[in-house]
Amino acid sequence: xxxxxxxxxxxxxxxxxxxxxxxxxxxxxxxxxxxxxxxxxxxxxxxxxxxxxxxxxxxxxxxxxxxxxxxxxxxxxxxxxxxxxxxxxxxxxxxxxxxxxxxxxxxxxxxxxxxxxxxxxxxxxxxxxxxxxxxxxxxxxxxxxxxxxxxxxxxxxxxxxxxxxxxxxxxxxxxxxxxxxxxxxxxxxxxxxxxxxxxxxxxxxxxxxxxxxxxxxxxxxxxxxxxxxxxxxxxxxxxxxxxxxxxxxxxxxxxxxxxxxxxxxxxxxxxxxxxxxxxxxxxxxxxxxxxxxxxxxxxxxxxxxxxxxxxxxxxxxxxxxxxxxxxxxxxxxxxxxxxxxxxxxxxxxxxxxxxxxxxxxxxxxxxxxxxxxxxxxxxxxxxxxxxxxxxxxxxxxxxxxxxxxxxxxxxxxxxxxxxxxxxxxxxxxxxxxxxxxxxxxxxxxxxxxxxxxxxxxxxxxxxxxxxxxxxxxxxxxxxxxxxxxxxxxxxxxxxxxxxxxxxxxxxxxxxxxxxxxxxxxxxxxxxxxxxxxxxxxxxxxxxxxxxxxxxxxxx
Amino acid sequence: xxxxxxxxxxxxxxxxxxxxxxxxxxxxxxxxxxxxxxxxxxxxxxxxxxxxxxxxxxxxxxxxxxxxxxxxxxxxxxxxxxxxxxxxxxxxxxxxxxxxxxxxxxxxxxxxxxxxxxxxxxxxxxxxxxxxxxxxxxxxxxxxxxxxxxxxxxxxxxxxxxxxxxxxxxxxxxxxxxxxxxxxxxxxxxxxxxxxxxxxxxxxxxxxxxxxxxxxxxxxxxxxxxxxxxxxxxxxxxxxxxxxxxxxxxxxxxxxxxxxxxxxxxxxxxxxxxxxxxxxxxxxxxxxxxxxxxxxxxxxxxxxxxxxxxxxxxxxxxxxxxxxxxxxxxxxxxxxxxxxxxxxxx
Numbered sequence: 001x002x003x004x005x006x007x008x009x010x011x012x013x014x015x016x017x018x019x020x021x022x023x024x025x026x027x028x029x030x031x032x033x034x035x036x037x038x039x040x041x042x043x044x045x046x047x048x049x050x051x052x053x054x055x056x057x058x059x060x061x062x063x064x065x066x067x068x069x070x071x072x073x074x075x076x077x078x079x080x081x082x083x084x085x086x087x088x089x090x091x092x093x094x095x096x097x098x099x100x101x102x103x104x105x106x107x108x109x110x111x112x113x114x115x116x117x118x119x120x121x122x123x124x125x126x127x128x129x130x131x132x133x134x135x136x137x138x139x140x141x142x143x144x145x146x147x148x149x150x151x152x153x154x155x156x157x158x159x160x161x162x163x164x165x166x167x168x169x170x171x172x173x174x175x176x177x178x179x180x181x182x183x184x185x186x187x188x189x190x191x192x193x194x195x196x197x198x199x200x201x202x203x204x205x206x207x208x209x210x211x212x213x214x215x216x217x218x219x220x221x222x223x224x225x226x227x228x229x230x231x232x233x234x235x236x237x238x239x240x241x242x243x244x245x246x247x248x249x250x251x252x253x254x255x256x257x258x259x260x261x262x263x264x265x266x267x268x269x270x271x272x273x274x275x276x277x278x279x280x281x282x283x284x285x286x287x288x289x290x291x292x293x294x295x296x297x298x299x300x301x302x303x304x305x306x307x308x309x310x311x312x313x314x315x316x317x318x319x320x321x322x323x324x325x326x327x328x329x330x331x332x333x334x335x336x337x338x339x340x341x342x343x344x345x346x347x348x349x350x351x352x353x354x355x356x357x358x359x360x361x362x363x364x365x366x367x368x369x370x371x372x373x374x375x376x377x378x379x380x381x382x383x384x385x386x387x388x389x390x391x392x393x394x395x396x397x398x399x400x401x402x403x404x405x406x407x408x409x410x411x412x413x414x415x416x417x418x419x420x421x422x423x424x425x426x427x428x429x430x431x432x433x434x435x436x437x438x439x440x441x442x443x444x445x446x447x448x449x450x451x452x453x454x455x456x457x458x459x460x461x462x463x464x465x466x467x468x469x470x471x472x473x474x475x476x477x478x479x480x481x482x483x484x485x486x487x488x489x490x491x492x493x494x495x496x497x498x499x500x501x502x503x504x505x506x507x508x509x510x511x512x513x514x515x516x517x518x519x520x521x522x523x524x525x526x527x528x529x530x531x532x533x534x535x536x537x538x539x540x541x542x543x544x545x546x547x548x549x550x551x552x553x554x555x
Numbered sequence: 556x557x558x559x560x561x562x563x564x565x566x567x568x569x570x571x572x573x574x575x576x577x578x579x580x581x582x583x584x585x586x587x588x589x590x591x592x593x594x595x596x597x598x599x600x601x602x603x604x605x606x607x608x609x610x611x612x613x614x615x616x617x618x619x620x621x622x623x624x625x626x627x628x629x630x631x632x633x634x635x636x637x638x639x640x641x642x643x644x645x646x647x648x649x650x651x652x653x654x655x656x657x658x659x660x661x662x663x664x665x666x667x668x669x670x671x672x673x674x675x676x677x678x679x680x681x682x683x684x685x686x687x688x689x690x691x692x693x694x695x696x697x698x699x700x701x702x703x704x705x706x707x708x709x710x711x712x713x714x715x716x717x718x719x720x721x722x723x724x725x726x727x728x729x730x731x732x733x734x735x736x737x738x739x740x741x742x743x744x745x746x747x748x749x750x751x752x753x754x755x756x757x758x759x760x761x762x763x764x765x766x767x768x769x770x771x772x773x774x775x776x777x778x779x780x781x782x783x784x785x786x787x788x789x790x791x792x793x794x795x796x797x798x799x800x801x802x803x804x805x806x807x808x809x810x811x812x813x814x815x816x817x818x819x820x821x822x823x824x825x826x827x828x829x830x831x832x833x834x835x836x837x838x839x840x841x842x843x844x845x846x847x848x849x850x851x852x853x854x855x856x857x858x859x860x861x862x863x864x865x866x867x868x869x870x871x872x873x874x875x876x877x878x879x880x881x882x883x884x885x886x887x888x889x890x891x892x893x894x895x896x897x898x899x900x901x
Contacts, residue, residue: 361784363783363784381786381788382785383787383788385786387786399781400780400784401784402778403774403777403778403781403782405777405778406773406778410770413770416786417786419767419770422767423767424766424767424768425765425766426764426765426766426767
């Protein structure tokens with residue numbers, strides 16, 4: 001196939017001590033669909049953001065169509081024909097489809113027009129049109145820099161020509177442009193519909209149209225199928241094929257193995273920021289790819305086998321929960337944990353883990369058939385659940401785990417269980433001592449209990465949540481991604497602590513996207529995909545089978 | 556710490572006074588002379604200071620009401636209405652019920668105050684219920700209820716059931732003497748209500764920052780989702796905040812009535828409940844600091860009388876002054892605060 005339209009050479013990106021992308025080489029060919037596979041935190045999104053100009057590489061170089069480029073902002077990337085569709089749509093809900101698309105174009109034109117007007121130095125609007133004509137003439141004049149250069153000049157000339165009419169917004173034109181685009185690529189969407197009324201799949205089309213309206217030659221799609229229903233996925237694949245037929249290149253991030261195998265021409269696997277595999281689709285089987293994705297890790301914490309006590313601590317049956325988009329986020333889940341047992345749930349983000357945890361904590365409405373029993377009782381509401389002695393480390397520490405404007409000390413007592421122990425007065429001396437002790441135990445930095453929690457770094461905020469929820473040794477601990485954002489030594493401390501609680505007869509439900517963590521700690525193991533729970537204890541030594549379960553394949 | 560607390564209000568006051576000085580200069584008055592007169596009028600001697608305290612009390616009570624609500628994440632703009640409803644309840648008790656009571660102030664006065672607080676609290680529970688059951692924004696509902704309260708008062712005292720028996724003017728009868736709030740140094744107007752307000756400010760500070768009850772109120776205000784995950788009930792605490800806030804404002808209305816005016820009339824409140832928002836924001840929503848802010852607004856009132864007497868500046872200047880302070884508060888102080896809290900709400 002054709003030439004390399006995008007080349008990354010020795011790209012490294014660090015955030016503080018964290019190496020998010022580690023010396024990655026990568027090429028994208030013209031007209032191919034290229035999939036990026038990897039676990040959460042493998043560096044996929046960071047890599048895409050580097051290409052799209054949201055981040056700048058710490059070292060290494062990026063070439064677009066053979067020419068070295070540095071993108072300081074997404075604007076630069078767009079100007080070079082790179083478009084990105086984010087997982088969270090950037091659309092204005094109460095404008096129509098055509099207006100949304102026109103907005104991105106008009107916006108760009110105005111900026112370009114301003115820049116041009118400045119360049120002409122006279123600065124007044126009246127001089128703008130002569131400048132544009134000049135620009136057109138310039139573009140059409142005999143090219144000086146060979147074939148490549150000619151292409152850009154012609155495109156620039158076209159843009160300039162468009163600009164002369166594009167200064168005032170004409171709704172009819174916007175509709176026409178939108179319809180032309182949507183017809184060309186088979187992206188059927190009603191140009192006059194309000195974006196807010198569209199389904200998720202259609203919104204995604206609008207996003208793609210927006211990128212195409214910006215004349216994107218390279219389209220980056222961040223987990224495009226995560227939000228789509230199976231029927232919509234088929235339609236989406238047709239769109240990709242149409243784009244490919246127009247010789248556009250597509251880079252897409254996915255966790256779903258079968259989709260990747262179905263649609264991509266080539267694929268790249270990232271693990272811990274490194275490019276561990278790049279090749280044509282079909283070279284490796286799904287099992288082999290899963291192995292590349294997950295790797296084989298040295299297990300650091302030793303879990304001795306123990307028989308859990310027969311007593312049930314958490315008993316969930318037929319639990320169904322609707323998510324924020326009214327989709328069935330948790331589908332008919334049954335689950336039991338016992339004393340002295342860690343039950344692990346592995347899985348890729350967004351498969352219903354968050355909703356499951358929140359439903360157990362009484363924070364979400366559940367279907368009528370659902371039952372959640374804790375220590376033989378069915379608590380109603382979060383307060384009752386907490387008072388039974390349940391600790392909860394939520395996925396979202398910023399809004400669910402902490403109050404940023406409260407001090408660290410105040411956040412360390414943010415649970416009805418603590419408050420109940422206090423009685424009606426806050427015991428000044430005791431709370432200060434407790435705060436200092438926990439800050440010391442969990443190594444919260446800076447060690448100042450009076451500091452606003454919002455001023456701490458993400459990892460230290462997580463430590464505050466962990467200290468609060470784990471230190472009282474709850475009968476049941478619901479831990480969602482407990483070590484996210486922690487460095488290795490802090491994570492190991494948490495792992496040891498979880499095991500110690502288990503050995504003392506407490507029960508832990510560990511929900512994590514880190515497969516290693518679950519494998520290291522859990523006595524029994526499940527994988528959650530699409531809201532369903534799959535028993536996976538028997539696959540504990542078969543990492544390929546686990547990978548397949550996590551990516552929605554069957555074993 | 557102290558520097559952080561004082562820095563912003565000082566800046567706000569300096570710019571407000573400077574702006575106002577320019578306005579006076581433009582109008583042909585000497586601002587220094589005027590401010591000197593105002594200062595003398597507000598704090599010149601014990602009697603004047605006492606009068607300033609008297610004028611500060613409604614600002615303090617309504618200011619506490621607003622400070623507690625805002626601090627707990629409830630944007631109660633309804634202090635004005637709650638203030639009036641408190642006064643209305645006290646009027647009803649003091650003119651219709653108390654005559655049948657034994658003439659013992661020690662029983663009648665506390666009873667009347669409690670009734671007023673209860674009335675203000677229940678009035679505030681209306682928007683609270685709308686908020687927790689239907690998600691109605693309390694800014695809108697409390698503002699609308701202010702008008703309901705204002706017109707309810709005018710109906711009651713103007714040809715309504717609480718109008719004076721002689722039906723001469725749009726006002727109620729005088730309260731019976733045994734529900735008067737006692738004056739501390741008669742004939743001066745300094746009254747027991749001032750003490751009550753100061754004690755309440757201290758108690759509120761204690762409750763908010765030293766008890767688990769207050770902790771929960773603040774937690775729901777500062778981070779509702781996190782509070783809920785911690786097992787703290789949002790509904791319960793929202794209702795509590797509304798009730799406390801309304802009760803404080805209602806009590807303020809009753810104190811003003813029972814200590815000073817002793818009868819209810821049209822325009823009983825010159826907008827105390829609205830000015831209280833400026834008072835509370837200037838105090839950074841801290842009950843103890845609200846005392847200082849209320850004193851400032853009281854001093855502006857008494858000071859403006861003095862300016863009028865000795866320099867001839869209209870007392871409308873007070874309103875301009877209040878407005879400039881409010882604008883300065885919005886400009887400097889609360890801009891960041893408001894921004895933070897909206898982000899948190901989302």
